[in-house]
Amino acid sequence: MTIHREIHITFVLRTLPLIAAISLLFSFRSQGQVAYSSAGDPFLSYSWTVNNGLPQTSVNAILQNAEGYLWLGTYGGLVRFDGVQFKVLSKVSIGELQTYRVLSLLEGKDSSLWIGTEASGLLLFKKGLFTPIQFEGGRDFEGPVGTLSMDSTGTIWVGMQRGGLFRVVNDGKGGYTLLHTPLQPQFSRPGVTCLWSDLDGSLWIGGTGALAHLQGAAVTTYTLSVIDSSVNVVAMSRDIADVVWCTTSDRRIFRIVGEAAERYPEERLHDSYAFDEVVDRTRPERFLASITGLLRYHQGRFYSMGTPQWNNGWTLRTNFIDRENNIWFGSNTEGLMRFRRATFTMHSVLGPVQNITSLSRGAGGVIWVGLNCGGVGVLNVNGTPMRHPVSDLMEEHCVWSVLEDRRGMLWIGTWGSGVFELDPRRPGATVRRHSRTTGFPADVVVAALESADGAIWFGTIDAGLIRYSAGSVRAWTTAHGLPGNEVRALYEEAPGRLWIGTNRGLALLQNDSVMTFGNGTGMPAAAVRVITKDSAGTLWIGTYGSGIVGSDGERFVPITSNEGLYDNVVSHIVQDRNGFLWMGCNRGIWKSPVAELRAVFDGRLSRVTSIFYGLDDGLETLETNGGFLPTNLRTEDGDVWIPTTHGVARVHLAEIRANVLPPPVHIERITLDGIETDHSRPIDVHYDVQDVAIQYAALSFVAPQKIQFRYRLAGFNRDWVQAGDRRAAYFSHVTPGTYKFQVVAANNDGIWNEDGAEVTITFDAPYWETWWFRLLIVVALMSMGMLVVSSRLRSIRVQKEHQEDTSRQLIESQEEERQRIAGELHDGLGQELIVAKNRALLAAHYLPEDSEARKEIVQVADALTNALKNVRSIAYNLRPFQLDRLGLTETLRSTVRTIQPATSITFETEITNVDGLLPREAEIGLFRILQEALNNVVKHSAATRASVIITKDEETVVLRVQDDGKGFEHGVTAGGKPAYGFGLSGIIERVRMMDGMYKIASVPGGGTTVAVRIPVSIPKPPLAL
Structure with a gap:
């Protein structure tokens, strides 16, 4: 995208949102100049060519569809534009589109896209498919489809440059055909060059040398006086007075009054103007685009709006006003152009130096402008540079501070020359100089403030704070308690209560006592650039590197980029009437809502919104000049003025309209390892896909580069990812599962579309992480475990059986041994004991009963009997013979x-x-x-x-x-x-x-x-x- 900052088409600012239709042909060069209207309201121009992605530089048709995309018809095919990127649908990429050359576009009530081509007739583009529309009755194609229109009933009318007028009808089979609508004898030639659907549902038809009005079945023909029969009607529109205007291909203008078509009197127009179209507004003003500039129609006359020096050599083919009131033009050789109102107007003073340091209001509507080594410049309240004797007096001085006090005296602080005091109302009066040579404590003065008691306070670069009153001078330095001797910011909160900003922090002078505020109070020990108070009484301190600090007099709360502030350098703070604080730094100008700043200060909010303005908003430089006083101002009309290194930046606050339309958000493309996939349905990501890329867009054409995004993979990301202006999200190694990718966006004014866009994405688990694989592993492990246990049990069982066999064999062996011993005792020892016992009893029988020998032998027999019993008992225990018997x-x-x-x-x-x-x-x-x-x-x-x-x-x-x-x-x-x-x-x-x-x-x-x-x-x- 090429930004032509210097090209300003000047409309009456109040009527811009009310433009109805443009279809003009005018020429201008790609690097133009600023043209100001009487109101001084500039418009900025932007252009896109083949260098930016257009397939071809001729843009024949422009349309914004219901989704918010801008569709372009070019000789290089059909193009979709999201504000940043062009997507080309040509014969190469879409087989059904048999021609590159698109002439006209129209969106149907069902959001389908109708495409008029040069050689392939009418096409319907719906759900990604192109369908050619056939003629009813087999009629042959007759000429390019140059114009399309839809009336209030939804009927689509087709104008062909050689074939005449057609309307689209349903063929009863779910498709459409083209039905011819004869215009003879009203039109001597069959070609239709322009169609316009009026608000009452009727259709205006422009042709070659003719204009007709179709109301139902009735056709009214208008004769265009003094017109060549070969001249075509190229554009039509109606104003709020119900006057229909039209222009012709020979750059003449007509208006329909009643039933007559009148040519606008040529003598009322400048000879250098040749008109291609009327721009209708819902106000009495109407605008004409010409070869040499713009005209505003007011009270029956056209007035010049300036001459931007358009070059002859190329023309505009089409135009369009989108939902955000951007004005779009398509040219024949220079691509796509957009015009929108600039937020800032840059004002320059007379002379070569435009490095502005200080701004101060003066009597009579004068604005005094301090110039860095350029003296003092002068502007009126409209920003027009003025010549003043003061400028001549101070042209060789480096002025860093200009202040006009309540007496009308002008105080000029310089670098190296001290302070000059003069009366600007008396050019010949004496100029007094206060410097070290005259006893003044400083030669470098960067800040000046008049207090309630009429004293003038000066901030110096190395001599601290100085008070001057009625010739009396007093100074405060670090010796008196100041944190630093470089004083750049002063603010009198109340009589006798003066806040002082130094290079080493903040101080308060009250009752002749200096109070400082260290880190323990929350106030950073940073260089202070500006001090002010908002309408609610909160004190705001701008610092160099530590953001903006809010204070209620007791506590200090820094707000930095961590809390959403655009920059940590704050050199300017001025509150507007709409509840914003405007701030400037070395990287541009931004505004933040005062309510949000207070909420962050109170701890009720964690972030503040910062709406940034840069080169594409009318600034000639991003760098503002700060650290001087007075530094910025707000005039009675509410405009905010801020000094920059390239002039004075002025915000026309009354003309600023917030962009309240949340941008439509779309997911445009999803690739899996670089291969695009259909995202109209849930996405399934195979486990071996390494990278998932999601491209998204938000459709706001005011400042596409300022759109902010945030996204999350719900279920995977716990918090939103602040993507800034990045239009893609990348994911890899995502935990398997089903998630929703959600993306939301905010436009240039911080209006969020919280609904956004979303798509369901399932990241497949690798087979080794699936439930069935895990179940299989569990079953396998259980089976292996069972096999191991079974094997172990089998081993134990075998071991046990072996042990039992061994025990059984041992016991059987014991029993056999017992049986053998029992048998030997019974049959051997037992028998011998019986024999011995019987012999003893027999011997005793032969002995006398009372003999001692008999007694001994009887005792032996008894002992043998007991022994026999014991042997029998032992034998019994060894072998229970009773089991057998x-x-x-x-x-x-x-x-x-x-x-x-x-x-x-x-x-x-x-x-x-x-x-x-x-x-x-x-x-x-x-x-x-x-x-x-x-x-x-x-x-x-x-x-x-x-x-x-x-x-x-x-x-x-x-x-x-x-x-x-x-x-x-x-x-x-x-x-x-x-x-x-x-x-x-x-x-x-x-x-x-x-x-x-x-x-x-x-x-x-x-x-x-x-x-x-x-x-x-x-x-x-x-x-x-």
């Missing part, structure tokens, strides 16, 4: 009976017949278990009573031995299992070998219970009861 049940009963006489414990028995229920090995095992249990009762329990109960059911034989003895407390193994002695461990081992179950319960002092359950049929794994 008596069976298991009787053997168990016999075991209890046998042990009863040998102990004082009373046994109760209940033994069910269990013969034949257990295998031979299990019978021996059960017998051994009972032996061991009874042995423990007799030897260790110290019980008085015990019971032995043996029962059976369908599957098991149950042995239960219980006593009321002292019980015991078992130990614990390293694995946390109960630890028992040798006897009980033997019982447990035998139970396991028989696939039985056991339970050993003992409480110290509460007796012991041993319960055993042996299966009689299907073996089961050993378990603890």
